[in-house]
Amino acid sequence: MTDPQPQPAPHRRITDPQALKGLTHPLRRKLYDQLSHFGPATVSTLAERVESDPGQVSYHLRELGKRGFIEEAPEYARDRRERWWRTVPGTVSWSNTAFPEASGRAIADVVFEQIVADQYERLANYNATRDSWPAEWVEVATANNSYLRLTPDETKALTGELQAVILRWAQVGKQDPAVHPDERPEDGRENVYLFFHAFPEQP
Numbered sequence: 001m002t003d004p005q006p007q008p009a010p011h012r013r014i015t016d017p018q019a020l021k022g023l024t025h026p027l028r029r030k031l032y033d034q035l036s037h038f039g040p041a042t043v044s045t046l047a048e049r050v051e052s053d054p055g056q057v058s059y060h061l062r063e064l065g066k067r068g069f070i071e072e073a074p075e076y077a078r079d080r081r082e083r084w085w086r087t088v089p090g091t092v093s094w095s096n097t098a099f100p101e102a103s104g105r106a107i108a109d110v111v112f113e114q115i116v117a118d119q120y121e122r123l124a125n126y127n128a129t130r131d132s133w134p135a136e137w138v139e140v141a142t143a144n145n146s147y148l149r150l151t152p153d154e155t156k157a158l159t160g161e162l163q164a165v166i167l168r169w170a171q172v173g174k175q176d177p178a179v180h181p182d183e184r185p186e187d188g189r190e191n192v193y194l195f196f197h198a199f200p201e202q203p
Helices: 017-021 026-038 043-050 054-066 102-132 135-140 152-172
Strands: 011-013 070-072 084-087 091-093
Touching: 017 102, 026 043, 026 054, 026 070, 026 084, 026 102, 043 054, 054 070
Parallel strands: 011 091
Antiparallel strands: 070 084
16 A cells, blocks of 8 residues: 655645735735745744744734634644744745736735845845865855756746745655654754746846
8 A cells, every 4th residue: 555645735826916915014024934935833933033022923923814824833832921923834925917006016025025125135144154064064055056048838837847846845855743843853854945946037
């Protein structure tokens, strides 16, 4: 008997600009990034990480929850005072073409600009702290530029294959949900941040 194949993660395509608007607030972006990158966390832990008031953090977490980006994770709470949050399972995407109104496209532009700025800020932070990492991690850190000639359909196929590879590797180091998020196993793994862009360009 073969092992059952893992089910693909659910995917949410955002078509409501008001839902996407929830990510335009800088603190909400930080909170969503923390939960996406490091997993479930308490309000107090998140407040400490983003250096903000727990009351403000709770408010913005609830706003992200209303828009379907995160959800509460009560099974991790050790007492009634602890409130845990996590990202909603699956992937999220959107496109400017989904918003016919100029106001919706403007919201999408703002969120995209913030995402790109955050990506390069993370890269700059790694470069500034590179010497603090063990040599084996510095050796495998990678940067790449590729110039291809493709049709729109071929570009869509390329990015689809890359996404499938990333999702497969995301499962490799995924923590057992039965393990409490505070209990990080010492297995040599680190959080690895990966990003890429693909877009048409005129010479």
